[in-house]
Amino acid sequence: MSPRSPWAALAALCMPMLIVSMDVSVLFFAVPFIASDLNPSATQQLWIFDIYGFVLAGLLLTMGSLADRVGHRRLLMIGAVGFSGASILAAFAPTASLLILARAVLAVSGATLMPSTLALIRHIFLDDADRAKAIAAWNAVLAGGVAVGPIVSGLLLEHFWWGSVFLINVPVMAVLLVVAPLLLPADTAVVDRRVDILSALLVLGAILPTIYAIKEFAAEGWSVERGVALVVGFTLGTVFVARQKRLSDPMIDLGLFDDRRFSVSIWTNVVCMFALLGNSIIVTQYLQSVLGYSPLKAALWSIAPSALVAVAAPLAAVASVRWGRPMVMIAGLLTGAAGFGVLAGLLGVHTLLVALIGSTLIATGIVSASSVIADHVIGVAPAERAGATSGLLETSSELGGAVGIAVLGSVLNLVYRMAFPADLAVGQAGTSLAGAAATARHLDNVQASNVLDAARRAFVEGASVAAWVGVGVLVSTALLVVWMTRTSDVADRQESAELRRLRS
Template structure:
């Protein structure tokens, strides 16, 4: 067996360059959290337009991931990365200087398309640059930590910027980083593409986008507003298009997405555990954020800063997992990560209504560290089992599964928490107070004391009971996920496809 070539200083410096777009794409998921009052004052969006300003980026990003991953396999991942950097810069400037809600929505949609070119390209290039199994594990651990850090840093950076500048500054910070990427990518990043490219299948691209968008939209709408005929129908339509997409891939000699990789236990199992990990992480984050702001009464920026505390342990979790993966079966590490998260969720099931900050932070830090281990090792295992020439589409499939996991977590866990919240409240309370905790806070502000205190106290207690139920539910799902990992991933090497594949990868000189 030929020994894999080890990466040198150029590859590690190139990894730092790849972190730039990854951080910015993940930050833009959450960067608008503190800008709503300022955007509302300047652009006067309707309630529907305000929702689309937030959601359109994630919808389009998820919808285009598979298409852009496959496109990168054909035209070159570095080339697509640089095209995406130009598009992301232009869309950022357009968003920053938007003069209407419609213009901002369009700019956010273009940002989503550009983001979809950047995310799979970064992970695919990591696969192509790091052929040694140990080095690739470390590189993917860094990639995973950067992606999760971006989502956490988004609200912090937006909160700091809007305190000193206008709301458009949260978009303009993208441009210098993208310019730096454009300058350094040709020097530090190699070009890779599939040597057997064939013609790009536009029909499959349309099907993949048309499949993902209605499913993601339906899931998020159900999470926000409950099940309804149109939302359920959107999911059903999306699933029907998925079936059509799969049939087309099976019939084509050069499919956009090679479905054979899903028959590999390492890849399919890794996709499943990654989906379950993001299900838990995204689903519970909604409750921890509301607890800080609406139960403990913190300001948005104060709550965002406190939410950074759990990241201290998370930063070390992914590199530690990479080291352990060289000595321990990866399935056992993934299962252990899920079990660590169970400990965190059990702690969160005991958070009190008052003075629960430290319990919340400790529990969140523990479950986040466990799940970052899961996602880091799962990504390494999945990407290591696919040929380098298929790394773009495979990376996109992993990231699409993560998007679905997050949407499902918010929808299912959010629905459970909301159901418990409503069941615990008196039917005689105002309807707004019985809908959500934020509604109860708004209602209480308009009431005289001591009635306001009673309404707010009941609502906060009901919310915390719902959060406890969600914590126990998530702990049970994580136990199930640990069993899945042990059953389907035990004994599978991460680098099974490395030997021989790199000899056929189309490497273009930098």
């Protein structure tokens, strides 16, 4: 069955993408409310954020492969049902531990939705130009969802309790369940494709301990337990790669990585989401807890950079035609690095303008770079592996975003704890800015003011160090793109010369 209109089908596919990407950032402004209501520890607070992206990253490859086997529309609808149920569980979670569990279940369901949408675009849009436009729109919705999440969160928190940020998922998924059978094709399954359970377990076993180790290293420093977790993650990842080479029907076609441009595109996608999500967790807390804005006001200001971002994506597509995809990627990465530099050097000025300038540069640069990646990655993938390749691309996005939140958030918290005065470290005040705000509610006015002032200063110091880390990551990746591009150009010229020699 073909969709009545490919563009109507695209609209239907963008609905779950908007919701799934929103859930990455929808809790940013709810942190003080969750801290007050559920009283999570500093570690639990990070896991409330991190578990969603970590589980997504661990399951996207598996779910993409499963979608190729059972049908992309079918898995999309199954995921919509699961996402609705998990959203209700999260909304009414009575403890921090149950909220973390609900976020994990949300991620499992989200992992069924994301690769199915991009794979269906690959099947619906057969014309290269139309597919490029559709993927650009899909990518814009993905990035837009991350930006809109805090806005929706701020609006809801002005009038309702924090759990309401999850309930908005339910009606959107209900609409998807109604329109999907009418608009989306059902004949995209590859019946002879099987899902290798051992490969699925190896992916999950590789990603989760690796991210856990990275997060804990940044937050607490070295320990034998974290070192073992890192070794286990890398070892299982190595075993996974080795298994893919032996399988006749692998979960990932490793031959795609022989194309240097494909490889560098995947890595740049990781770094782009690292920067975008890592910056979001810094700036949203800065607006709300340092500048003292209400959730709604902070949310509205945080979306201001989106005005330029909306222009940046189509301009990047035009620029890539004229100057090539690598040049757009390099320019975008360096622009994002400049944005982090603004935040690192001037955030202590305590003005809204500095935060807006830095965030706008980061968002504009990152979206410009990432907007030219997805079409290339999906375009070179065989149609019968569209789900698995989509899962690979989205795994890199979710992994990058999760690592960005974990690493930059943990660096921020580590510097915060070092900078916070020991004589004011009462209750949870010395662990995080949200902990200081929760503690201050139970102190007299003078002591509360001293604690909050110290917390804001410590947060700004931590944010500055985290931003410098962002600068280093983006500049290093831009240099890697330059090196990989030059290497590819030399190889291409040598191959062309060899072909001309053979023909003569």
